[in-house]
Amino acid sequence: MKRARAVHLVEQMLHRLDGDSGWPLGLVQQVWLFGSFARGATEPHDVDVAVRFDRDERMKQAVIQSLISGRGNPYAPLRRALAGTSRGLQFQFEDQDREQLQAEGVAMLPLWRRGDTFQQGLAVLHGIAEDPTAGRAERDDMIDAFADLDRYIPRTVRAELIAWQQQGSITISQVSLPDAPEDTALLADPEMRWAVGRRWKSDSPLRRAALAGLAYLHDLGAELDDIDLSGERLPTPGRMAGHRSEALWWINWKWHGYSCIPRCVAGGNAWLEVIQPTRTRPLSGLVVRPGPNATASRDGGIGGQ
Numbered sequence: 001m002k003r004a005r006a007v008h009l010v011e012q013m014l015h016r017l018d019g020d021s022g023w024p025l026g027l028v029q030q031v032w033l034f035g036s037f038a039r040g041a042t043e044p045h046d047v048d049v050a051v052r053f054d055r056d057e058r059m060k061q062a063v064i065q066s067l068i069s070g071r072g073n074p075y076a077p078l079r080r081a082l083a084g085t086s087r088g089l090q091f092q093f094e095d096q097d098r099e100q101l102q103a104e105g106v107a108m109l110p111l112w113r114r115g116d117t118f119q120q121g122l123a124v125l126h127g128i129a130e131d132p133t134a135g136r137a138e139r140d141d142m143i144d145a146f147a148d149l150d151r152y153i154p155r156t157v158r159a160e161l162i163a164w165q166q167q168g169s170i171t172i173s174q175v176s177l178p179d180a181p182e183d184t185a186l187l188a189d190p191e192m193r194w195a196v197g198r199r200w201k202s203d204s205p206l207r208r209a210a211l212a213g214l215a216y217l218h219d220l221g222a223e224l225d226d227i228d229l230s231g232e233r234l235p236t237p238g239r240m241a242g243h244r245s246e247a248l249w250w251i252n253w254k255w256h257g258y259s260c261i262p263r264c265v266a267g268g269n270a271w272l273e274v275i276q277p278t279r280t281r282p283l284s285g286l287v288v289r290p291g292p293n294a295t296a297s298r299d300g301g302i303g304g305q
Helices: 003-019 057-069 076-083 095-103 118-126 155-166 190-199 205-219 258-266 294-298
Strands: 028-034 047-053 089-092 109-113 170-177 227-229 249-253 270-275 283-290
Touching (some): 003 089, 003 118, 109 118, 155 170, 205 227, 205 249, 205 283
Parallel strands (some): 047 089, 227 249
Antiparallel strands (some): 170 283, 270 283
8 A cells, every 4th residue: 555545544543542542442552563664665565553452351351252152353343443444454462472573573663652642643653764665574484375364374373384384294275265155055954054053143254254164175075074163063964863073174263273283184184274254355265284294293293282
């Protein structure tokens, strides 16, 4: 995007911080800028923003419920409060990830902290000198499979996935995930329709991701009996009749339980991670398969220990 547009987005964010002390903006304690925009790029891809905020009881409960249900992003209300509906701001809400970036030499420009005025924030923003040579920084922990998806994959996760691949524990490839048709045969069985309807509303992006993932794995030859869908096995006719087996395929999102990937795929076929499920935009995923040294993971030598 043009730098003027990026500056405008940050100005709007500062306006919101200055004019609203209610929940959740009242939790925000400090904001930093980093990345190409903070270095003065004339056409940054987006604006990287790190946020430190207090985790009150309401926020803690939102995080717990998100983890338990696997639904939604617990920080979505905070993101909406800061950015509105704009998509040009990319937020880093986890303190440990921000500290890891700083430890790796990523410069964090303090933009605003609780008690600052709007004008003080503007002074910092407008004090960033434009630099036509300041393109996007070379990204560490990157491979071709992460292209255009890296912003949705935490850096620590990228680093572990790459390490596992280099060790031969896994292989990683990026795939497109077409939507399952409305009359998909995957839901022909009443128990399957009930199970999907129980977990997700009809317009849920997670329902869309689940059905697209099931259709993709089914096309690869996966039996529904053998699929773990976001932490739950499917109520297929075979399983309802008493057939039991270990999962061989996994569908997941938001990187829940990703640390067990090497051990899972070592004893199965593939892990499909749906990246950033949405209601309308095209869906993409990462398919993780066993690597040449996968048996070491199954025996406890790599990952999932």
